Amino acid sequence: MPINEWSDEILIAEMNDEPQFSEDITSLMRQLEESEQAPDVIVNLQSVTYLNSSNIAQLLKLRKTVSAAKRRLRVCSVGDQVWGVLLITGLDKIFEFTDDVSTSLASLQLGI
Secondary structure (H helix, E strand, C coil), X not given: CCEEEEECCEEEEEEECCCHHHHHHHHHHHHHHHCCCCCEEEEEEEECCXXXXXXXXXXXXXXXXXXXXXXXXXXXXXXXXXXXXXXXXXXXXXXXXXXXXXXXXXXXXXXX
């Protein structure tokens, strides 16, 4: 997964299906924990076609880490199958979603 530093204050994580998903989240978490000034994070799920329980737990842990640093997390480009899982689990009420990376960037930059 490429983790792109869009700016000093925003990271964009391009996620993929398992087994890469778990490795990517672990790498992202490590990067956040090692940074002096935690950035806002955009998780792009465009290439993710399914989520398992482990992936959901990792996303929740990421949310907790980002929130603890007083930063914001956006999840974008969610496909229909993944959206169905998020709805069933109630995570649609926990995370903030946007249609795409551009919308996520705009919402973070404007403080929305």
